[in-house]
Amino acid sequence: MQAPQLPTSQVEQPKESRFSPYQNNGGTCLALAGADFCIIAADSRLSLGYSILSRNTPKVAQLTTKTCIASSGCNADMVTLQKYLKFKIQMYLHQHGKEMSTPAVAQMLATTLYHRRFFPYYTFNIVGGLDQNGEGCVFSYDAIGCFERLKYTVSGSGHALIEPFLDNLVAYKNTDNKPTIERSCDETLELVKDIFSSAGERDIYTGDFVDIYIIDKNGTRYEQFPLKKD
Amino acid sequence: MKTKPVAEPSTRTQQPIVTGTGVLGIKYNGGVMLACDTLGSYGSLARFRTVKRLEKVGDFTVVGASGDLSDFQKISSMLREMSTSDSAYDDGCNMTPRDIHQYLGRVMYNRRNKFDPLWNELVVAGFRDGKPFLGAVDLIGTMYEDDIIATSFGNYVCLPLMRKAGTNLSKEEAKQVMENCLRVLYYRNTKSSTKIQIATVSAEGVEIGEPFEISTYWGYSAFQHTEYHGKRL
Amino acid sequence: MEASLEIPKGGFSFDLCKRNAWLESQANYGSSSIIKKAKKTGTTIAGIIFKDGVVLGADTRATSGPIVADKNCEKIHYLAPNIFCCGAGTSADCENVTEMMASNLTLHRLNTGRECRVITAVTMLSQYLFRYQGYISAALVVGGVDSTGPSLYTIHPHGSVDQLPFVTMGSGSLAAMAVFEAGYQEGLERQPGIDLVRAAIQSGIDNDLGSGSNVDITVITPEGVQRFRNLDKAEPKYKSKNPLFYPKGTTKYYDEIISKVAIIEGDAMEQ
Numbered sequence: 194m195q196a197p198q199l200p201t202s203q204v205e206q207p208k209e210s211r212f213s214p215y216q217n218n219g220g221t222c223l224a225l226a227g228a229d230f231c232i233i234a235a236d237s238r239l240s241l242g243y244s245i246l247s248r249n250t251p252k253v254a255q256l257t258t259k260t261c262i263a264s265s266g267c268n269a270d271m272v273t274l275q276k277y278l279k280f281k282i283q284m285y286l287h288q289h290g291k292e293m294s295t296p297a298v299a300q301m302l303a304t305t306l307y308h309r310r311f312f313p314y315y316t317f318n319i320v321g322g323l324d325q326n327g328e329g330c331v332f333s334y335d336a337i338g339c340f341e342r343l344k345y346t347v348s349g350s351g352h353a354l355i356e357p358f359l360d361n362l363v364a365y366k367n368t369d370n371k372p373t374i375e376r377s378c379d380e381t382l383e384l385v386k387d388i389f390s391s392a393g394e395r396d397i398y399t400g401d402f403v404d405i406y407i408i409d410k411n412g413t414r415y416e417q418f419p420l421k422k423d
Numbered sequence: 424m425k426t427k428p429v430a431e432p433s434t435r436t437q438q439p440i441v442t443g444t445g446v447l448g449i450k451y452n453g454g455v456m457l458a459c460d461t462l463g464s465y466g467s468l469a470r471f472r473t474v475k476r477l478e479k480v481g482d483f484t485v486v487g488a489s490g491d492l493s494d495f496q497k498i499s500s501m502l503r504e505m506s507t508s509d510s511a512y513d514d515g516c517n518m519t520p521r522d523i524h525q526y527l528g529r530v531m532y533n534r535r536n537k538f539d540p541l542w543n544e545l546v547v548a549g550f551r552d553g554k555p556f557l558g559a560v561d562l563i564g565t566m567y568e569d570d571i572i573a574t575s576f577g578n579y580v581c582l583p584l585m586r587k588a589g590t591n592l593s594k595e596e597a598k599q600v601m602e603n604c605l606r607v608l609y610y611r612n613t614k615s616s617t618k619i620q621i622a623t624v625s626a627e628g629v630e631i632g633e634p635f636e637i638s639t640y641w642g643y644s645a646f647q648h649t650e651y652h653g654k655r656l
Numbered sequence: 657m658e659a660s661l662e663i664p665k666g667g668f669s670f671d672l673c674k675r676n677a678w679l680e681s682q683a684n685y686g687s688s689s690i691i692k693k694a695k696k697t698g699t700t701i702a703g704i705i706f707k708d709g710v711v712l713g714a715d716t717r718a719t720s721g722p723i724v725a726d727k728n729c730e731k732i733h734y735l736a737p738n739i740f741c742c743g744a745g746t747s748a749d750c751e752n753v754t755e756m757m758a759s760n761l762t763l764h765r766l767n768t769g770r771e772c773r774v775i776t777a778v779t780m781l782s783q784y785l786f787r788y789q790g791y792i793s794a795a796l797v798v799g800g801v802d803s804t805g806p807s808l809y810t811i812h813p814h815g816s817v818d819q820l821p822f823v824t825m826g827s828g829s830l831a832a833m834a835v836f837e838a839g840y841q842e843g844l845e846r847q848p849g850i851d852l853v854r855a856a857i858q859s860g861i862d863n864d865l866g867s868g869s870n871v872d873i874t875v876i877t878p879e880g881v882q883r884f885r886n887l888d889k890a891e892p893k894y895k896s897k898n899p900l901f902y903p904k905g906t907t908k909y910y911d912e913i914i915s916k917v918a919i920i921e922g923d924a925m926e927q
Contacts, residue, residue, distance in 0.1 A: 243827050354723075368908075
């Protein structure tokens with residue numbers, strides 16, 4: 194057996210600074226689908242390490258009249274990806290004379306992400322909107338294009354804090370006595386605010402503001418909700 | 424000789440060589456201001472004392488850079504070429520500050536994809552159609568717009584002071600804030616100097632000032648005796 | 657090989673530190689490693705000397721990686737009646753080092769029958785930290801007033817000491833120092849001194865992600881010590897319009913036993 198090589202002191206090793214193409218700029222994205230609406234939200238803090246680069250850099254982008262995307266992770270990749278999607282969607286509009294449906298956008302995003310399988314976009318995306326039947330829909334992704342349609346999802350730095358909360362409050366996985374009435378759009382909006390203010394309390398990368406997009410049959414409505422700045 | 428493993432990505436600029444430190448950008452009432460010192464460091468050596476790190480692009484924009492200065496000079500010549508051809512078209516359609524910001528973002532991102540980054544953090548300041556613009560781009564293509572921006576060490580030292588000062592400032596007040604921030608930066612950053620340069624962009628156009636010296640203060644009596652084993656004052 | 661297995665004859669041995677580092681690198685503990693999970697006070701702490709004494713300040717956030725572990729912890733520790741100490745770094749190290757030093761200083765007072773000097777505390781702390789070669793990760797700001805007047809020191813985890821008129825430590829040290837460099841003047845009065853430290857800590861709270869919540873201040877003068885806990889408070893959390901409510905039966909239960917309990921005395925439970 195080979196004796197283990199003893200490492201030198203952990204405290205101060207000379208650091209080899211090497212170019213890394215990735216950065217983690219933090220942030221949390223969240224989407225909830227109702228019967229005829231969808232709410233998609235993300236905080237607007239752009240951070241790097243322990244510093245806040247910007248307090249008001251949006252992570253949510255409106256792609257069509259009934260589709261939005263929210264992405265956290267590496268800002269450079271997020272900007273590029275969202276720009277590319279907007280371009281493709283515009284081209285689709287010109288070629289087909291109609292808007293892309295939300296599930297089609299969702300599929301396209303997955304293809305786009307997988308296209309860079311071996312040099313991934315370091316982004317954690319959520320697509321939310323209304324499908325062809327006017328039903329709320331949410332799509333959740335990993336960084337390389339595995340995706341799934343869900344009723345609710347969360348991604349980014351606050352993911353581990355929020356996901357169990359949603360399992361409990363939206364999917365009622367804690368009980369057999371599920372309420373028979375679904376949450377209304379306004380109640381869902383309030384839930385989103387509650388969730389983000391709680392996540393902002395405990396996750397250092399979540400804060401400043403939340404950009405909330407409410408999508409229903411009348412179109413898309415935007416609302417900004419303040420969080421703590423510390 | 425040791426050969427590199429196959430999986431190693433190919434890299435070009437592995438580290439910056441001659442570097443500039445923090446660039447500060449702030450919006451004020453009626454314009455945008457950029458400020459930085461003029462030191463070109465070669466590692467820890469203060470190699471070049473008067474390097475201009477603010478570049479005018481077109482009629483409405485200034486770009487400031489920290490990081491590798493040779494890369495910035497390359498970027499500057501790219502931008503000059505672009506604005507020359509932009510004005511040569513003479514179509515009455517010129518690049519806005521936001522266009523330049525977006526363009527730089529794409530250039531930086533494309534170079535990072537080739538693992539051959541331009542080792543800079545850039546700040547773009549502009550004023551067009553009565554609206555101020557301030558944006559940042561870095562070597563991997565991170566892009567954002569904000570009212571207050573500081574790069575590299577300025578991020579830790581100057582940004583807190585600038586955020587405290589806010590953006591409701593006159594031009595003169597903004598200049599005071601910038602000078603004060605660069606002074607504090609000089610106190611705490613080994614790679615900055617007291618020779619600074621300030622640029623403003625407003626409805627009157629771009630104005631890049633000449634480099635000048637800022638004052639410092641080291642006269643605290645408590646600074647004169649700081650050996651803790653020694654005698655007290 | 658054999659030579660390296662010999663037990664060194666003198667000096668300290670850091671074999672266990674090396675072993676721990678090795679264990680960490682071998683077993684793929686990742687983020688669940690004990691060492692990495694230790695609660696840190698990613699912190700802003702600061703102090704200044706003013707005309708008649710010393711002001712110490714600290715934020716109140718403790719973090720464990722990206723998670724806020726404690727929103728209102730205390731980082732200004734007691735060392736002696738005339739000496740206090742702010743701690744940044746690993747919480748356990750700061751707490752235990754200061755607690756131990758407080759005991760040792762008490763013994764010192766009982767032995768000598770005199771008030772402790774700040775330099776005594778600083779020397780004892782720095783010698784102790786130096787012995788552990790930085791493995792006790794406590795970065796300290798020590799301030800106090802003694803027979804020689806007010807004084808202020810910082811001690812780094814490796815045991816080095818600085819004596820300065822204004823000091824900061826922790827992850828928010830640069831944000832706080834910027835405020836000091838911009839606003840410090842010699843011979844400050846008491847209230848401007850307190851306000852400057854408040855502003856410095858607030859700067860760390862606002863700009864550094866490792867710092868947050870409230871501002872604690874301790875003022876030490878020859879007349880005595882004044883401690884202000886949560887002098888500046890963070891804005892309160894958003895109050896939900898639909899507070900959570902779980903009706904009885906949400907969690908299934910199979911049996912119910914009701915027993916009567918008489919409370920004789922006692923305070924209401926702390927929230």
